[in-house]
Amino acid sequence: MGTTTMGVKLDDATRERIKSAASRIDRTPHWLIKQAIFNYLEKLENDETLPELPALLSGAANESDDASEPTEEPYQPFLEFAEQILPQSVSRAAITAAWRRPETDAVPMLLEQARLPQPLGEQAHKLAYQLAEKLRNQKTASGRAGMVQSLLQEFSLSSQEGVALMCLAEALLRIPDKATRDALIRDKISNGNWQSHIGRSPSLFVNAATWGLLFTGKLVSTHNETSLSRSLNRIIGKSGEPLIRKGVDMAMRLMGEQFVTGETIAEALANARKLEEKGFRYSYDMLGEAALTAADAQAYMVSYQQAIHAIGKASNGRGIYEGPGISIKLSALHPRYSRAQYDRVMEELYPRLKSLTLLARQYDIGINIDAEEADRLEISLDLLEKLCFEPELAGWNGIGFVIQAYQKRCPVCH
Template sequence: MVVQDQKNSAPPKPDGGKTGTSNREAIRAWHQLEEAQALDRLLPLTHLEPSALQQVSRHAETLIALIRQDNAETTRLNQLLQDYDLSNEEGVALMCLAESLLRVPDNNTADRLIADKLSAGNWRSHLDENQPFLINAAAWALALGKSMTAQTEARGNISDLLGRLGAPVLRTALRAAMSAIGELYVFAENIDEAVRRARGQARPYEHFSFDMLGEAACTEAQAEAFFVQYQSAIRGLAAGSDTLTQPAVSVKLSALHPLYRPEKHEQVVNELYPKLLELCLQAAQNGIDVCIDAEETDRLELSLDLIERLLEEKSLHDWGGLGLAVQAYQKRAYPVLAWLAEQCRRADSVLRVRLVKGAYWDSEIKWAQTLGLGDFPVYTRKVNTDVSYLACAHFLLNQSRLQPQFATHNAVTIATLLEMNRSNKTPIELQRLHGMGEALHRKINESHRIATRIYAPVGIRERLLPYLVRRLLENGANSSFVNQIARDDVDTGTLASHPTAIFQSLTTVANPRIAKPADLYAPERVNAAGIDFSNREEVSALYESMNSATIPVQARPLVCDGPGHDTGDRNTTTAARQRQANRRPVINPANQRNPLGEVIDTTVEQARQALEAADKFTPTWSAWNANDRAQCLIQAADLLQQEKPGLMTLCIREAGKTVQDAEVEVREAIDFCRYYAAQMRHLAQPVALPGPVGEDNHLLWEARGPFLCISPWNFPLAIFTGQAMAAVVCGNPVLLKPAERTSLIAAAAVDIFHRAGIPVPALQLLPGSGAALGAALLGEHRLKGVAFTGSVTTAANIQRRLAARDDGIIPLIAETGGQNAMLVDSTALPEQVVRDVIKSA
């Protein structure tokens, strides 16, 4: 018997229920909730009495035994994929071939691709007398193929007999094999073929939901093409609905709008909703279900806004075919279900809920780490996701307006669901992916008369890549039920272990092998904290801080004059005339009518004065304890973090950056400070060197002297900070020459560095003309090094000036730009190339 089986139970709140918050607020509160806190609230909802747990275990063991006896579940192709999973180099090579070979139109490129992928693997290692014949045959064939391609390339002559006779055979065989792998996961290439195949193979209690293959649209033309494709799919299903029971179409919202991102919320909702409504109306008129597919976590709230409007749509009130996929690996899954139930009650509507575990786990973890989020939006252990799934299932089984559809290939999960529903007898539907879980679901269909919906991908196999990667990751994961049930070394008892028992045996709730975003670089340093742009409350607070931030309106030379901190602007008539002559306005590049302030350029006299001060301060600064210098950088990083909104505002207004780029700019500057502080602490330790008996040899690092750092306009804070901190923490006084277009940003940064404890003589700001200041400083013997980021031409000029000096080798650290071409051949998926190029630009 299930504990807490009351209808319409409210979600457990992150604060333990002490405060009254709306369900939408709860969704946001759970987004990056501490994993242990989330599961502490969910675990009670999964409770089963001991007798019920024993029944679940017996049922699961029975199902597992039946599956293992069923030859249909472990097909030869499944055996092949089991042996060549993503944990070995050969499996990765096969995956690459599977997703790209079928796209290659010409034989020459295909042969080169095959040679490239086969050369990477140790195919003979897969030979084993205990393996099925297919596995050994495949291993021999692939090893022979590697040998063939190697000999052909070694001779460099395709006229070689083996090359002439072997390449076409190998190419044809591999194309057929890759097509077979694609067929395992792709149901059909078009909707008409899908309907015909579904008619021919559907068993009693089997329904179909068709997913049109394709990832997010990159352009309006692509979005329109996907929209037409969905319309065509609905028409095709309507034409075949006389022989298909309750067919459905799965719709990916990112395919319907090229800007389906949280920061484009208003535009997306206004432009995408009419299309989504049109598809739903078409489906409703033809008796077809529509399920809104689950995507990345940062798009969740955007999809909920659209679902809310659809539920309130009077024209869809009598349909009952709208559905939404909810991912149990998201910490927000439970409060999302509570919010959906609330919306259905308000709108007097119903909603089908497809509960899945989630397919983007690897990406979500890496994105959270890279973005420096407060915590992960997903659980870090599979068992934690399993617990979340069962808690969500408990909620769904106790709802009248949410119609549960449980997508799972796990016998323990299904056995638990059936036990949970023993007293409720809520109508449920099971779901599985095409090519997976067939035997398990067939047993349940036969024994319990519960319907299964097959999630069937439809599309040309050339578009297979993203879907194939997700499926192979799911199949290949060591913790996957699908993976383990095919392994002889995993016994039935282990497979039948209940998630709650496994969870309660853990010593730590979160996976200790996965570093939290803040600890990504631990123990060396802290990762810079980022902004979650999918969290509207966090973004709203950020914008408020940006709008109220005080930003500098003037950049002027910060030059040390003797022991004091005089800026060099002496109160004389000559100095006043110089300042007036050297003034230039700063204009917002996005709005030429928006003046931001002014820059007072450095004179040649001031530049030489700064160099003299830096040279005199070198013995003092280099004698500072290395840990003290490093601590200045740590303090600078903390100040940059605190003053991020103002710095972002400045990066947007002066450098023309987007909000997201400005945020990344500041985070990179923070990371530079902490990175070079950590490096300095490491370098400050003498390194013992080997030597003859009686000698004590150590490697030590010493400061060189004044450095000139010349930074670019496109990374006005990040590279500016990186150059300066690298040099100054080593004990070298620095002259900072920022890009002429972004001097206000430089002035704000230098002010922070000085407040962090770096003395003015150790860090002086010289805004102005690169040509004029370079001519004044590069020939000076007191200048001991240059760090430069900019054009190749300018770097070459600096190199020549330094090489002409006769006072030793002066280091030049130059990072030069260029216009680099990217060569894309037919093995690449165009949509992926476009996304990656745009992201990297």
């Protein structure tokens, strides 16, 4: 595959002229520049007369007289990096161009796409209302699930308190040390308006939890205030926060369990069986962080292989649409998954991605490439493009790709 051989700096006006000219013929600026180079090169090779040559040749003659004087080449610090940039297709160039698109351009386009014809809009609103009403009125589940359901109904995600609880529910499951957990509890609980929720729920558990959160919020919010005595702060620091941490930790872990299907693939598959019988479909995500070492990457690779075998056997030939699938995180498969390590990613990470995809195809289960940080989208698309053109995967539609919906590039990724 060819690479860019020159880095040429152009002013904004020239760039706009090239972009405008390319759009008129439905091509990218990269294509237009490349064609111009080829046309000019062909004329030179055929000894055709060019109006620019006389001036250039006379300048070259003058330079030969001063050949004894050494000339210093201008230093271009980013030239080597620029030479690694690969030519882009029309669709890929559109994605790159949308990365930092002004909001004044992006928002009107999204608003236009979000508008539905009036009959269809009314139909969607009616269906959404019916679903919400049915969920609100259905009998509350019993046991631990019922308590969490009532708590979530009271503290909705549209409120500051609900968002704080959701942050805690997810984050506390991942934080191993006490100091960081205490800091997170102080941050998320101390500013909540918990008084407004007292007595509003018919659930004794929710009201008790609200009083606890109110008391906890008052307790931790005074941690750095000078209005109370230092002795009270010492009491909070030595005995209050461990007690708070334990109580909030237990409540949040109880909530977190409602959003994690299982701690292992086998447990998740077993827990999902009842809902699958009702028509629900699952794509299993192996929760974890990015690999920091080669050993981490190898461990994640083995975990993904084991998960694909387990999910594939559970799918039992139902196919990519009717059966379960798996989501994989590319940053878990290589410790240096970044643009600066492009060659290593293609040489070391890609074979692992291909191996997992081929294994998923053996079982005919879907495999999704999970979303990464925004600056990794381009390299993720390079891996996806290479994977989709593998002869061994021709005709198979089981490859999926996840992108953050809030990115400005998302609307052109199709």
